Amino acid sequence: MPKRRTLPYILLGLIHSNQQMTGYQMMQEFKHEISDFWTASHSQIYPELQRMADDGWIRPLALGKKVASKRNQTYYQVTTTGEQVLTEWLETPLTANDDELFPLKLFFIDDQNSKLLPPLISRQLELSTERRNYLRHRMTTVFPNQTAIQAHYGHYLTLSRGIERESNYVSWLKKLDAEMKR
Amino acid sequence: MPKRRTLPYILLGLIHSNQQMTGYQMMQEFKHEISDFWTASHSQIYPELQRMADDGWIRPLALGKKVASKRNQTYYQVTTTGEQVLTEWLETPLTANDDELFPLKLFFIDDQNSKLLPPLISRQLELSTERRNYLRHRMTTVFPNQTAIQAHYGHYLTLSRGIERESNYVSWLKKLDAEMKR
DNA sequence: GAATACATGTAAGGGGTTACATGATTCT
DNA sequence: AGAATCATGTAACCCCTTACATGTATTC
Numbered sequence: 308m309p310k311r312r313t314l315p316y317i318l319l320g321l322i323h324s325n326q327q328m329t330g331y332q333m334m335q336e337f338k339h340e341i342s343d344f345w346t347a348s349h350s351q352i353y354p355e356l357q358r359m360a361d362d363g364w365i366r367p368l369a370l371g372k373k374v375a376s377k378r379n380q381t382y383y384q385v386t387t388t389g390e391q392v393l394t395e396w397l398e399t400p401l402t403a404n405d406d407e408l409f410p411l412k413l414f415f416i417d418d419q420n421s422k423l424l425p426p427l428i429s430r431q432l433e434l435s436t437e438r439r440n441y442l443r444h445r446m447t448t449v450f451p452n453q454t455a456i457q458a459h460y461g462h463y464l465t466l467s468r469g470i471e472r473e474s475n476y477v478s479w480l481k482k483l484d485a486e487m488k489r
Numbered sequence: 490m491p492k493r494r495t496l497p498y499i500l501l502g503l504i505h506s507n508q509q510m511t512g513y514q515m516m517q518e519f520k521h522e523i524s525d526f527w528t529a530s531h532s533q534i535y536p537e538l539q540r541m542a543d544d545g546w547i548r549p550l551a552l553g554k555k556v557a558s559k560r561n562q563t564y565y566q567v568t569t570t571g572e573q574v575l576t577e578w579l580e581t582p583l584t585a586n587d588d589e590l591f592p593l594k595l596f597f598i599d600d601q602n603s604k605l606l607p608p609l610i611s612r613q614l615e616l617s618t619e620r621r622n623y624l625r626h627r628m629t630t631v632f633p634n635q636t637a638i639q640a641h642y643g644h645y646l647t648l649s650r651g652i653e654r655e656s657n658y659v660s661w662l663k664k665l666d667a668e669m670k671r
Numbered sequence: 672g673a674a675t676a677c678a679t680g681t682a683a684g685g686g687g688t689t690a691c692a693t694g695a696t697t698c699t
Numbered sequence: 700a701g702a703a704t705c706a707t708g709t710a711a712c713c714c715c716t717t718a719c720a721t722g723t724a725t726t727c
Contacts, residue, residue, distance in 0.1 A: 331678050343651055416643035461598035469525055475657040513706050
């Protein structure tokens with residue numbers, strides 16, 4: 308479910324990871340790599356870029372003063388203010404309502420040795436573990452016996468799947484968390 | 490990402506599974522069981538129920554002609570029209586853009602022997618397999634060597650996680666699909 | 672020369688959240 | 700008696716999608 312004001316941070320992260328980008332290029336990213344966790348159309352991206360430029364997070368480049376190309380494309384670069392804003396966002400700890408931001412934030416940490424990586428992962432591990440435990444608890448209370456399962460079989464399956472999914476997530480995060488500490 | 494006109498089907502499914510429900514009770518459901526795949530606030534639910542009643546999908550009940558209780562609560566029941574609409578929705582095959590509806594539809598199939606169950610599961614298995622294969626392909630093209638991984642380590646991790654997640658989903662669906670055919 | 676992709680901009684409308692509002696019931 | 704919960708309704712606002720719109724560059 309889309310959270311408020313997430314798009315500008317994604318655009319910031321994209322530009323930062325690629326040094327400089329046009330709105331069109333960002334639009335392409337949403338079709339490939341980011342599509343798993345977020346989508347955005349060009350009609351959303353262009354106004355947002357304007358706003359971010361007004362706020363001083365990014366700066367439009369003149370493309371070598373428009374000598375080499377007549378294209379009406381605008382490249383953007385992240386300003387120092389923008390870098391601070393991005394880092395602050397990445398540093399903000401995830402909460403239980405927030406945790407769908409995990410893959411998004413992870414996506415924008417390019418350096419394997421970044422100090423942002425270990426806390427991000429261990430926090431998500433905490434949240435996923437909590438969630439898995441909660442789902443397990445729900446299972447015992449909502450479906451205490453075979454009769455309950457037969458009365459709402461589809462519900463039972465979705466809960467089973469939830470536990471399976473979250474367990475798999477916890478395993479993956481644990482492995483990664485251990486690797487980080489090495 | 491919220492698709493158009495999904496809430497009314499969820500409400501329809503909820504009322505149908507529980508025979509009769511009030512808006513308040515539906516609101517509670519969104520806090521517990523359904524929260525994994527969908528959320529809705531009361532300010533969204535009540536107007537939607539009005540509209541569904543206008544469309545003849547559901548029917549308000551007078552609560553035994555309001556003798557036993559002075560509570561200003563309204564119970565709703567699914568009409569025959571509503572049942573048809575719900576079944577049609579459940580029967581509509583999932584597409585690649587649609588497939589987040591899978592757990593939702595699954596949730597509302599109460600009967601283990603429902604004819605709706607096998608096609609729903611086998612279709613989702615198809616879609617998840619496609620998705621897993623696509624992600625694997627992306628991995629080989631985007632990260633052909635160790636250098637590429639080091640340049641965008643976070644991106645590499647999200648893609649790894651995507652493959653892991655989807656593989657786990659495929660395994661779960663395969664097992665269930667096999668059980669269905671027994 | 673025509674079609675497709677590149678590249679950006681804006682307007683209308685839908686769905687959802689937050690906040691404002693009101694009254695009844697139950698619990699302590 | 701006061702607080703918390705039950706129970707519903709409505710208005711403002713935000714984000715996003717779909718559609719309308721325009722012009723350039725590349726490809727066949």
